[in-house]
């Protein structure tokens with residue numbers, strides 16, 4: 001061995017040894033971290049039902065490349081009393097689903113309460129096709145099966161964001177009957193009658209493995225007269241009793257309408273609306289609002305405009321619970337985090353359940369106390385007023401299911 005080679009060898013050995021020392025430091029550090037986190041990995045009791053604040057089941061759905069947005073949205077709407085189901089459609093990769101699962105597991109409070117799941121076997125969602133309803137009904141079925149405690153189901157996509165904290169939402173809905181369904185609807189179909197209901201379409205997502213578009217049959221069908229068609233926003237907040245009615249199907253109405261709307265364009269804008277308004281038990285449980293803030297182009301396009309910092313003031317004062325739609329990492333999301341949710345990056349939205357220190361280096365929600373108490377914040381008044389207005393409209397004008 002030449003002198004130069006010996007020197008290189010010594011250098012290599014030294015580097016290897018310091019690498020080993022570095023590794024043992026890291027593992028020593030992480031095992032002490034785990035020991036520390038073990039002490040507070042236990043969930044505290046969660047109480048559901050009458051006399052306790054309402055809880056929500058969130059279904060957050062996105063496509064390939066949406067995992068970061070879904071995770072951010074999850075942290076923004078997280079509360080230990082709620083239940084969450086995350087879905088990345090068939091256009092996303094297995095690896096992305098796995099990565100999202102790992103991100104979710106990395107949050108100590110989520111690990112302790114075990115209330116977030118990622119759909120492992122994804123569903124196809126064809127643009128404008130009925131696979132949307134199939135995916136949503138499946139999500140509802142899973143959420144009904146895994147959690148008996150939630151009161152309302154909320155449908156979100158990766159491009160949505162909350163405008164209030166979960167403490168506020170729960171506090172406002174505390175005084176509302178838990179049978180109520182927040183669903184924007186009308187029987188005034190207008191141009192939709194000819195363009196959405198009468199055409200017969202087929203969603204190939206139901207039987208073809210590769211992604212394609214819906215196709216139209218040459219024939220159209222007459223308007224149904226066995227039931228009345230209602231349409232409205234596909235963004236909904238639905239009650240548990242109504243969704244049990246839809247999924248368990250002891251009355252045949254939800255099943256019949258599902259079969260009928262399988263061949264309608266954009267069935268997510270007609271299905272739940274028509275089921276709720278055609279069933280005597282549920283038609284007076286509707287609140288005619290989707291609780292979302294959206295801004296539409298003139299004339300409106302298929303999707304609302306992307307919101308930015310110019311929309312912040314109107315949005316924050318709107319009294320809506322959620323807003324859509326946002327680009328990934330849009331600056332206005334940071335404004336919502338800072339001013340409304342009081343949420344720091346990569347942390348869950350704080351609530352009364354967070355009892356950790358309020359220092360900049362410590363996440364207050366890394367320690368938790370009683371999760372069944374709420375601490376309403378300043379936004380609660382705005383949402384409370386808007387819900388109050390909606391409920392007043394109901395009793396005075398009874399514009400439901402008309």
Ligand SMILES: *[C@@H]1O[C@H](CO)[C@@H](O)[C@H](O)[C@H]1NC(C)=O
Pocket residue numbers: 061062125132133136155156157158234235236268269272
């Ligand atoms: C629910 O969410 C999905 C995914 O974001 C969306 O495509 C659908 O239109 C929503 N509404 C219904 C009623 O399925």
Ligand SMILES: *[C@@H]1O[C@H](CO)[C@@H](O)[C@H](O)[C@H]1NC(C)=O
Pocket residue numbers: 281282284
């Ligand atoms: C719906 O309203 C009618 C009339 O106001 C009432 O008789 C009925 O009990 C209500 N149904 C439910 C389920 O609340």
Ligand SMILES: *[C@@H]1O[C@H](CO)[C@@H](O)[C@H](O)[C@H]1NC(C)=O
Pocket residue numbers: 305306307308309310
């Ligand atoms: C926000 O979006 C609107 C169009 O939707 C645009 O006119 C406006 O300039 C945007 N504002 C900012 C601050 O980017």
